[in-house]
Amino acid sequence: MKLKIGNVELENNLILAPMAGVTDLPFRLLCKQQGAGLLCMEMVSAKAIYYNNKNTDILMEISEQERPVSLQLFGSDPKIMSEMAKRIEEKPFSLLDINMGCPVPKVVNNQEGSALMKNPKLIREIVSKTVKAIKKPVTVKIRKGFDENSINAVEIAKIIEDCGAAAIAVHGRTREQYYSGKADWNIIRQVKDNVCIPVIGNGDVDSPQSAAKMLIETNCDAVMIGRGVRGNPWLFSQINEYLNTGKEIEKPSALQVKEAIIEHARLQVEHKGEWIGIKEMRKHTAWYTGGFPNSAKLRKKVNEVETLEELIFLLDKYLV
Structure with a gap:
């Protein structure tokens, strides 16, 4: 409306x-x-x-x-x-x-x-x-x-x-x-x-x-x-x-979530630089992946990433 x-x-x-x-x-x-x-x-x-x-x-x-x-x-x-x-x-x-x-x-x-x-x-x-x-x-x-x-x-x-x-x-x-x-x-x-x-x-x-x-x-x-x-x-x-x-859309798959996190991270890096952008993606990644298998391990590991490359590597490992 x-x-x-x-x-x-x-x-x-x-x-x-x-x-x-x-x-x-x-x-x-x-x-x-x-x-x-x-x-x-x-x-x-x-x-x-x-x-x-x-x-x-x-x-x-x-x-x-x-x-x-x-x-x-x-x-x-x-x-x-x-x-x-x-x-x-x-x-x-x-x-x-x-x-x-x-x-x-x-x-x-x-x-x-x-x-x-x-x-x-x-x-x-x-x-x-x-x-x-x-x-x-x-x-x-x-x-x-x-x-x-x-x-x-x-x-x-x-x-x-x-x-x-x-x-x-x-x-x-x-x-x-x-x-x-x-x-x-x-x-x-x-x-x-x-x-x-x-x-x-x-x-x-x-x-x-x-x-x-x-x-x-x-x-x-x-x-x-x-x-x-x-x-x-x-x-x-x-x-x-x-x-x-009145129809319900299916929740996004692990692949769609992974793609969204990467797009979000790229935008963060573009607007804030890699150091700040990736640091801020830590909390967002935790929110995106809540409820997924291995999400607790991923949340722990994501707090150590400092580059976009490291983040993508981590997502490829845990979001499959």
Whole structure:
């Protein structure tokens, strides 16, 4: 199903969630090949842009092949957030997303990410200033609330809509839950019932069936997929097929997985150099091969590889 967010039209309503250390350019390209409707980049610190941090330039690298792309900013200073949004607006992203969901302590302790859920007044200021600062559509990603005693996703969603945001993504867990327990899809439904802008559901979608179930149970406009797609970019094509035809695509074979890891590794080396690229492939290889015979041995060995050649040799030995 196509979806429009502001003036940006998506081919379908399946969205790759922003994940630090995962949704870099190489991985996004693989998800695009598998039919993701929108790709979200790793979150970028507004302060880091302000101070011209060099690593941030790499995080903001975008390829023409992957558009439409959503660039996600995090921060808590309305002036810096809006000014940095303006500073980077000419980059080729389609949507600007504001992170109000990250649960990581170093982010929360700076009153950023999901800590903002405790401060509706500050949320209003950040969103309204950022919306006014740029012409591109602004979206916001939130959680159910900060903890079980302060579930306020509906109140926050109304503020966000009121400030002119084009869409809102809701993760059905509190900050205190991190990624544990079960995501509360009912809160996504409540947000959908209370705002008119598109609502994107997030949490516990790891199969075609769970994606279909979320769309039915919450009435959300789009599904955002995070941890379920690590090592499994095929999930997008599987969900698309299931939603469109009701048919299930077979899981990729060991050979297909091996080919995907090699393609992913080649892209990593191309964009980041061999030393960093292959080092980062260690975790991805573990995700890709989970559940395969000999995967425990492979995971142990992959932590020692330093070159693309060594990685391919290892995959030829263990993924047959």
